[in-house]
Amino acid sequence: MKKILVANRGEIALRIMRTCREMNIKTVAVFSEADRNALFVRFADEAYCIGPPASSQSYLVIDKIIDVARKSGADGVHPGYGFLSENAAFARRLEQEGIELIGPSAHSMEVMGDKLSAKETALKQNVPLVPGSEGAVNSLEEAKVVAREVGFPLLIKASAGGGGKGMRAVYNEESIDEELHLAMSEAKSAFGDPSVFIERYVTSPRHIEVQILADKHGNCVYLFDRDCSIQRRHQKVIEEAPASVLTPEMRKKMGECAVSLAKGCNYKGAGTVEFLVDDKMDFFFLEMNTRLQVEHPVTEMITGIDLVKQQILVARGEKLAFTQEDLKIRGHALEVRVYAEDPRNNFLPDIGKLQTYRRPQGPGVRVDDGFEEGMNIPIYYDPMIAKLVTYAEDRITAIQRMTRAIDEYEISGVATTLEFCRFAINHEAFVSGNFDTHFVKDHFKPEYLDEPQIANEVALAAFIGSIALSSASNSESSNVQQKPITSKWKINRR
Numbered sequence: 001m002k003k004i005l006v007a008n009r010g011e012i013a014l015r016i017m018r019t020c021r022e023m024n025i026k027t028v029a030v031f032s033e034a035d036r037n038a039l040f041v042r043f044a045d046e047a048y049c050i051g052p053p054a055s056s057q058s059y060l061v062i063d064k065i066i067d068v069a070r071k072s073g074a075d076g077v078h079p080g081y082g083f084l085s086e087n088a089a090f091a092r093r094l095e096q097e098g099i100e101l102i103g104p105s106a107h108s109m110e111v112m113g114d115k116l117s118a119k120e121t122a123l124k125q126n127v128p129l130v131p132g133s134e135g136a137v138n139s140l141e142e143a144k145v146v147a148r149e150v151g152f153p154l155l156i157k158a159s160a161g162g163g164g165k166g167m168r169a170v171y172n173e174e175s176i177d178e179e180l181h182l183a184m185s186e187a188k189s190a191f192g193d194p195s196v197f198i199e200r201y202v203t204s205p206r207h208i209e210v211q212i213l214a215d216k217h218g219n220c221v222y223l224f225d226r227d228c229s230i231q232r233r234h235q236k237v238i239e240e241a242p243a244s245v246l247t248p249e250m251r252k253k254m255g256e257c258a259v260s261l262a263k264g265c266n267y268k269g270a271g272t273v274e275f276l277v278d279d280k281m282d283f284f285f286l287e288m289n290t291r292l293q294v295e296h297p298v299t300e301m302i303t304g305i306d307l308v309k310q311q312i313l314v315a316r317g318e319k320l321a322f323t324q325e326d327l328k329i330r331g332h333a334l335e336v337r338v339y340a341e342d343p344r345n346n347f348l349p350d351i352g353k354l355q356t357y358r359r360p361q362g363p364g365v366r367v368d369d370g371f372e373e374g375m376n377i378p379i380y381y382d383p384m385i386a387k388l389v390t391y392a393e394d395r396i397t398a399i400q401r402m403t404r405a406i407d408e409y410e411i412s413g414v415a416t417t418l419e420f421c422r423f424a425i426n427h428e429a430f431v432s433g434n435f436d437t438h439f440v441k442d443h444f445k446p447e448y449l450d451e452p453q454i455a456n457e458v459a460l461a462a463f464i465g466s467i468a469l470s471s472a473s474n475s476e477s478s479n480v481q482q483k484p485i486t487s488k489w490k491i492n493r494r
């Protein structure tokens, strides 16, 4: 592979091109009229305008991208995340054109894109599933049978959905009929496929995902896990690696499940297997993302592996140069997503010009972004400005380092989620590890941003106090009555 077309924009296009340059591979950018002055366009060896700002007329148009690939003589295409990255038709077109997609086959995308066939694969590979219907549910009668087995609340999910799209909660038997009809007609109009299935609704889960990497020679490894529980409306806000609630035994089990699932769909390249973990520490397969993820940097930090480089090596047909035994977790990484959104105003996108833009620097800080001071944040795309990543020897130090990096970040001209992130990572619930997917709803109010912020030290002191308590109550020699630990989730300190 000598020349790679990056079919994406913004920070991820730049991130991919940087690795290409390190590997002596030429880069081709495609850009919309809104991105003419973007950093990724300047960084690329060649760049081609592919149309108007709307992604439906540029970044999502398969023919335009194939055209540029041919014209430029690119022999590989990296799709990044979003846009065409999980589009099986795009993968198939590239297969036909003899251009290597840096990603899995169209077949793997199809199997995992359809949530029912993904679950079927998981079942075959003995990967635990949330209790629910076996396959699609077509009638009220079937739905009621499942409901009696698994109990309420339930979730009805669209097979063609995913990432939180096409889900409906059902809290009692009386509303099944209505919710099932709504779910099926929504699925039909949104995805063109009315198939739905039912699962028990795990009400306060952790969202933990496993990074896998597979070559074309039958080798597959897991690169450990990330906790992405802190989200807002299915948009992740804070991610970390490794997931602090997992014991080494669970980590190994979940990693091995992720690898079996990948093998079950003949997966090639980098992929992510999402799990829910409930308060009894049972884990269940949710879905598989057949692309490089936004939050991949935290995995890179703790493993020392460049995932984009590995994707390219695998696409070239090389064997993985390491085995599972070679992989070790070292340290802890946090990522906060810096969005141009106003946390004081219901996180409304706040686009405009980056009047001031100064990145934090120093030990253990990585910023993946695509903007410079003076640039405008286009209204047409996701309003993410940057991913701020910190790495340190342990979780507490990574939190302290993140707090410092946030304080060092200077952005003016647009409201950002930085101060919300500072609040969240220093919250006692986050520091102690006692949080779930409802963190934002449970713990955040805009007025908290104007209060003197809970000092990190206070949260840390409270947390360290709770460790002292839990180790005392766990020790066999202690017969002193201890105040019970009320936290559902306990951090596992490796």
Ligand code: MV4
Pocket (backbone or CB within 6 Å): 130, 155, 162, 163, 164, 165, 199, 200, 201, 202, 203, 205, 206, 207, 228, 229, 231, 234, 274, 276, 286, 287, 437
């Ligand atoms: C669930 C669930 C609870 N129980 N499935 C949301 C995204 C998509 N990947 C699946 N999602 C969920 N599926 C069952 N059976 C809760 C969610 C969910 C969620 C999951 C992870 C992170 C944040 C979330 C927010 C709302 C719902």
